[in-house]
């Protein structure tokens with residue numbers, strides 16, 4: 001390994017990172033246009049630097065000729081999401097894919113690390129087509145919210161600067177900041193739920209209004225003009241007052257009136 005040409009060694013990893021970035025960016029655009037919402041906010045990727053690979057091999061006691069299987073994040077993809085709920089959705093989408101194989105997952109979202117670190121990691125085996133044929137490489141996909149990313153980016157750069165000997169005070173404050181990021185994610189999720197709930201309520205109300213207006217038309221169809229006018233006036237009044245509860249009652253009365261009108265019309269035809 002020592003005499004290895006590192007550039008050649010890293011080539012399939014570089015290819016894997018480039019391909020995976022394109023694939024996840026494409027998935028983002030596709031979901032945006034199909035569902036008007038994508039659980040992916042943005043995607044980044046990197047190949048680990050040679051010095052970091054060697055450092056990690058030393059730390060994990062991985063012999064240099066076993067680096068390919070012993071170090072799982074030489075190729076790394078990071079996917080940022082807006083909401084915590086997006087993480088699981090995205091993980092499911094990745095698990096269903098046929099162009100990569102899941103090796104295992106690490107859920108640091110529900111089980112945060114001691115440092116306060118939170119993210120969902122998926123280790124995959126990914127086939128790249130090289131000039132010498134197909135080669136499977138390991139890659140790590142980290143999925144996290146924007147808040148988790150904000151915290152991890154700063155914590156990582158501080159740890160890099162202080163080389164694992166962060167002053168106690170800084171460690172304590174970082175831990176508090178991780179808690180704040182967690183609360184922020186929860187708050188954003190509850191806002192999201194509220195927005196979705198009000199969108200659903202809006203949808204329900206607009207369905208109710210269409211139903212009422214269609215039903216009033218039905219009464220005209222059965223020549224029940226006086227009743228139709230009554231319901232129309234009642235509808236106008238309740239709609240003006242935004243009285244949804246009474247509008248729902250009105251819909252029930254209208255159902256009954258239509259049923260009666262239909263029965264009478266059937267009887268007359270016989």
Ligand code: 0O2
Pocket residue numbers: 021041042043044045046
């Ligand atoms: P856009 O539309 O400009 O945002 P490359 O190596 O140049 O082929 P890439 O993807 O440019 O590949 O580089 P990298 O470093 O892997 O990913 C950077 C991408 O992440 C860029 O998107 C950045 O804009 C985006 N990015 C980084 N930080 C943030 C952030 O805090 N918020 C948001 N929304 N995006 C961020 P693109 O692909 O250039 O597209």
Ligand code: 0O2
Pocket residue numbers: 048052056073076106113115116117121151152153155156
């Ligand atoms: P990079 O490229 O600098 O990000 P470990 O034993 O923790 O060193 P292991 O067991 O291989 O690593 O995997 P683990 O714990 O799942 O973490 C792998 C990667 O997750 C790290 O890569 C980080 O990117 C990220 N990570 C894990 N824990 C923390 C943390 O406490 N803070 C931050 N900011 N990131 C974390 P590397 O090796 O650091 O590489």
